[in-house]
Amino acid sequence: MHRRTLLTLLTSIGLVRTTSAATGAPAAPPAGAIEPLRLSDAQWKQRLTPAQYRVLRQEGTEPPGSSPLDREKRAGIFHCAGCDLPLFSSDAKYDSGTGWPSFFQSLPGAVGTRTDYKLLFPRTEYHCARCEGHQGHVFGDGPPPTGKRYCNNGVALVFVAASA
Numbered sequence: 563m564h565r566r567t568l569l570t571l572l573t574s575i576g577l578v579r580t581t582s583a584a585t586g587a588p589a590a591p592p593a594g595a596i597e598p599l600r601l602s603d604a605q606w607k608q609r610l611t612p613a614q615y616r617v618l619r620q621e622g623t624e625p626p627g628s629s630p631l632d633r634e635k636r637a638g639i640f641h642c643a644g645c646d647l648p649l650f651s652s653d654a655k656y657d658s659g660t661g662w663p664s665f666f667q668s669l670p671g672a673v674g675t676r677t678d679y680k681l682l683f684p685r686t687e688y689h690c691a692r693c694e695g696h697q698g699h700v701f702g703d704g705p706p707p708t709g710k711r712y713c714n715n716g717v718a719l720v721f722v723a724a725s726a
């Protein structure tokens with residue numbers, strides 16, 4: 563009986579760890595971990611290119627295949643083009659064949675999500691946790707280990723290659 567209880571306990575601990583590792587990013591960043599960046603619309607217009615502004619601040623979508631970052635294969639980190647917060651590692655990037663840079667997980671706490679109803683069916687929009695700039699939508703048809711597909715606008719990202 564005692565042995566069985568111990569085994570159950572160990573298994574449940576193992577399950578918690580496995581689940582945590584598999585899902586990667588926590589649902590929300592720890593409170594106070596990321597200082598929000600809030601600018602006026604005029605300030606954003608000044609700071610961003612028109613294409614960046616349309617995606618980041620107006621939830622636009624760039625044409626598929628338009629971003630060179632879709633074909634970026636080097637090791638490095640993808641930062642938010644609005645505020646430079648690191649959002650994705652090249653370790654989580656894969657070729658989804660959609661024409662948009664795609665990742666199976668974000669860096670921990672780097673993005674927030676909400677449901678949007680711009681199309682006939684609800685989609686999960688995600689945005690930078692610091693400046694709330696729109697990045698893309700997350701879908702459930704990604705590869706292991708998360709099964710998620712973060713479909714990102716390349717124009718909303720800045721790639722910083724790892725130093726060799």
Ligand SMILES: [Zn+2]
Binds near residue numbers: 645695
């Ligand atoms: Zn940002």
